[in-house]
Amino acid sequence: MKFLTIALLVLLSVSASLASNCFETTGYSTNFTATGFNSILPSTNGAALSFFEAGTINVDFTKQQMAVTFDIILTGSMVLGQLYAFGANQTMYVVNIDANGATCTKLPLNIPIPTSFPNITADLGPINIGKFQTEVLEIVENGSQQKVLYDLQNCAVVSSYMINDPSQAPGVTTVNFLNFENTPAPISLPSICTNPSMSIKSNNRHISKSSVITGPKSIQQLLRPFF
Template sequence: MKFLTIALLVLLSVSASLAGNCFQTTGYHTSFTATGFNSILPSTNGVPISFYEAGTINVDFAQQQMAVTFDILTTDSQVLGQLYAFGANQTMYVVNIDENGSTCTKLPLNVPIPTSFPNVTADLGPINIGKFQTEVLEIVENGSQQKVLYDLQNCALVSSYMLNEPSQPGVTTVNFLNFENSPAPIALPSICTNPSMSIKSNNRHISKSSVITGPKSIQQLLRPFF
């Protein structure tokens, strides 16, 4: 659960720190990859972590709903799962997938669901990714600095780079794939809605699974999300 919260906060911090005509929308959905080296993020209490993640995120600002899938690799484990968050009843469901199958746990909502795209701190101007132009948007908040690369022509997030404070060097990079500037429908999987399924319900955090795996290629990690 710790790594899920970390990854989710990275994405929310990146994707909710924008402004302009492109961002007058009811939400977005996208696939992503995230890489962190000595990353210090809001949920790590100042402790640096290193990880790689691939997944999807789908946010509906108007309905206050959010869905995330994640595949997180650390030095000794792989964490697989899904999260569904609903602002209307302040509830979230976390699906944990490990070698024993899948379980769904109902929890109080403890992650923020954005309501819109706020303003950026500064627009630093254009830069090319390969040969296509993006705009560099800077966000400075809560002791961290981000530079977000945004495709203004197609209204799409491209990448984000989050730096730690200079006294504790570290960086988190998020790449956004197949970004769509609108939300997709969100529905709970049957494991969370069918009473006959094995469902856990409590107020405790979910322990991460401990599936030990070897290295994976990016293609392998992304395959479930396309």
């Protein structure tokens, strides 16, 4: 599952209060669910995917660290795992979980770790989810289009809707953010990644096919436009 995981915001101007009160933070943490239909992700080289993913995202802008858990359902298969990324030593760890247990692979860092929330392209005004008011923030970058529903009162991302570039086949990805916190939580590696005897070698066929190549889709999609 490609790293899509962190769909938020990117553009130019929104009110000063929104920028200062909500976006001047050292990071964030959240649970999420993501549903994609015919989604074209950065790591699929133009191939479309349909999937469901649930998990958690924890990003520390200042320390340049990121932790993600993912549970992805594709046609006829399921992938469960974790991702830990560290900018200081340009290293990431991918934990693969299957019927045989868990294994950890250490790899060079090949995904971006955000340094801040992105700028906003346009503020389209308020809209209610049920009777709960959010602000619609629009992001357009490199042909991709995204609308983010944002809770200004609590500085929280609520939902994100992304569509494929118009030059590509039609496709959409919707991400809902649950228990969003506008600050990062502490990040540490699990013991399986710190104990060499428990780590699997990177040439293992199963881990390379199910986790390293296909890792969290939501992460990639989410990170793509904003950071």
